Amino acid sequence: PSWFEDCIFDSCLEELLAALQSLPYRIILRPHPEYVKRNKKKMQSIRQMIRNNPQMEIDDKADLLQRLSETDILITDRSGIALEFALGCRRPVIFIETALKENNPDWRKWGMEPLENSIRDQMGLLVQPTDLSTIPLLINKAYQSKESFVAKMDTLKREHFYNSPAAYQEGVKYILDKLNTQ
Numbered sequence: 001p002s003w004f005e006d007c008i009f010d011s012c013l014e015e016l017l018a019a020l021q022s023l024p025y026r027i028i029l030r031p032h033p034e035y036v037k038r039n040k041k042k043m044q045s046i047r048q049m050i051r052n053n054p055q056m057e058i059d060d061k062a063d064l065l066q067r068l069s070e071t072d073i074l075i076t077d078r079s080g081i082a083l084e085f086a087l088g089c090r091r092p093v094i095f096i097e098t099a100l101k102e103n104n105p106d107w108r109k110w111g112m113e114p115l116e117n118s119i120r121d122q123m124g125l126l127v128q129p130t131d132l133s134t135i136p137l138l139i140n141k142a143y144q145s146k147e148s149f150v151a152k153m154d155t156l157k158r159e160h161f162y163n164s165p166a167a168y169q170e171g172v173k174y175i176l177d178k179l180n181t182q
Helices: 013-020 033-038 040-050 064-070 081-089 129-144 146-161 165-180
Strands: 027-029 056-058 074-076 093-096 124-127
Touching: 013 040, 013 129, 033 040, 040 056, 064 081, 074 081, 081 093, 081 146, 093 129, 124 129, 129 146
Parallel strands: 027 056, 074 093, 093 124
Antiparallel strands: none
16 A cells, blocks of 8 residues: 555555455555554554464565565555556556545646546456455456456556657647646
C-alpha cells in the first residue's frame, strides 16, 4: 500500500487479512518505507496481528524488484507500485478503493484525471473496503485471466506510453495549449 492517510494499513487491514487468512497462499505485507518511518507503533501492532499466522510475513527490505518478480498478484490501494507491477511485470492488481490520494489538489482544474486513477480498472480488479470478503473470488478471477492480462497490458502500454518523437510533440503541444488557455 501507499503511505497516505486512509491507506490499507490504516483503513481496512484487519478485514483484508481476515479475508486472506483462509487461502492457501503466502501473504507478504510490504509497507511503504515512509509508512514504516512515520508509523512505528502501528507497524508494531501489525507485526503482532500476523505473528501467529505462518503464511503471513512483513517484508520491509530494500530489494523491491526481487519481491515483485516473485509475486503473482498485488493487492494495493492508490500506490504507484500498481503501474510498475501491472505494466512492468504484466501481472494483475486488485485495487482496494480507498479514498483518493491527491498530491496535486488542482488536478481537476486541468480537466485531466491522473493516469493512475483512469486506468485502474484496466490494470486489475476493483473492490470496495466494505466488500473485502470477496477477495478470494477476485484472486481466482485474476489467476484465470493471467494469459489475457499480458496482452491487455501490452496494449495499454502502447496506448499510453508509446515512446516516439511524435508522442512527445503531441504531449508538449497539449500542455502548452492548456497553459495558454489559462
